[in-house]
Amino acid sequence: MNYVISDVHGCYELFLRILDKIRFSDGDTLYLLGDAADRGPDGISLLLDVMHRKNVVPFLGNHEDMFRRVIRNHENRLSLDERPDARRTFINWTERNGGEVTWRAYLALPEDKQKSIREYLMGLRHFLDLTVNRRRFLLVHAGVGEYARDKRPEDCDLMDLIWTRMDYSKVYYEDRYLVTGHTPTALIDPDCSGKIFRRNNHIVVDCGAVYLGTLGCLCLDTMEEIYVN
Numbered sequence: 001m002n003y004v005i006s007d008v009h010g011c012y013e014l015f016l017r018i019l020d021k022i023r024f025s026d027g028d029t030l031y032l033l034g035d036a037a038d039r040g041p042d043g044i045s046l047l048l049d050v051m052h053r054k055n056v057v058p059f060l061g062n063h064e065d066m067f068r069r070v071i072r073n074h075e076n077r078l079s080l081d082e083r084p085d086a087r088r089t090f091i092n093w094t095e096r097n098g099g100e101v102t103w104r105a106y107l108a109l110p111e112d113k114q115k116s117i118r119e120y121l122m123g124l125r126h127f128l129d130l131t132v133n134r135r136r137f138l139l140v141h142a143g144v145g146e147y148a149r150d151k152r153p154e155d156c157d158l159m160d161l162i163w164t165r166m167d168y169s170k171v172y173y174e175d176r177y178l179v180t181g182h183t184p185t186a187l188i189d190p191d192c193s194g195k196i197f198r199r200n201n202h203i204v205v206d207c208g209a210v211y212l213g214t215l216g217c218l219c220l221d222t223m224e225e226i227y228v229n
Contacts, residue, residue, distance in 0.1 A: 002132050002220040004139065006033035006181025007061070009210035010040025010101065012049070017228040018217050026055060031128070033181040034061020034141035034162065039098030039210045044105035048113065051120045060124035061141040061182065062162040066093035067102060068121040075118075098210075126161050127153040129176070132220040136176035143180050144172065171200045179218070184208035196225050 003022060008015050024030065032050060036058070037043025050056045070093055073086040093099035106114060127140040138144075144151050145160030147167045168188050172178050184206050186193035194214040197204040207216035207227070214229040 001028045001222075002031070002130075003028065003226075004031045004033060004179055004205055004218045004220060005215065006141070007035040007184070007206040007209060008032075008040070008043075008046060008215065009035055009063075009098070010037050010043035010046065011209045011213075011215060012040075012042035012046040014209055014213075014215040014228055015046055015049075018215050018226065021228055022217060022219070022226055028055060030056045031139055032056055032058045033139060033179070033205065034059045034124075035063045035181060035206075036061070037067065037099075037102045038063045038093075039101070041101060043102045044109070044117070047117055047120065051116065057128070058120070058124050059128075059139065059141050060126055060158075060162055063093075063097060063099070064121055064124055065158070065162055066097060066099060067106075068118070069093070070099070070103065071106075071118055071121070126158070129153075135220070135223075137179050137220060138173065138176050139179045141180065142166070142182035143178070147172065150174075166202065168197070168199060168202050168204070173201055177201050177203050179203045179205065181206040184211060186212065194229070195227075 036046050069089050094103055129138050140153060141162050143164040143166040144153055145156050145164050147170050165183055178201060183204060185195060185197040185204050186208055188197050188204060194207050194212045196216045196218055205216050205218055207214045209215040214227055217226040
């Protein structure tokens, strides 16, 4: 089976519980649409777990992008006092976007594990177009930028793919489902609070795990929704 999860945000216990609930095995594939860490307490534990699972396909989210930018500045020994750009990047991630817990846990790791995480973050996928049981899906963390019918992800810049807020009232693609995370479904439609949003060929799987305590998962083969809380 093929499954999609997004925006776990350090809720590692919920992640393990949903894998148990779907009976995730070596014959399955899980597409993890970004924002695995930050805000919640166990993002580094989650990253160390999934990076060794060959059947988990990880995507770049805005939180992974902020994390790797801070890592690059740290490796280049950019002083936060002397470089305002490096300071802004660090504060934006750690103080405004919940990255402090992730950064502390990262710095506490031995160098070999830090290196593994750095390499993992640099190799994350941006999007994927795939077909499962004759249904076509475009998987991406946030979306494809401003509305334009049939806009290709190849035509988007990185900020479109990992930061944009979609117009869920519009059908972007007639021939496929646009599957995203990034925006908690409660912010799209209060009636979808803690549930997967499905409308106008949009499927949004960010159920607000770190805010509402519910992690959602979609099986692409059957379109079944699975939840743990």
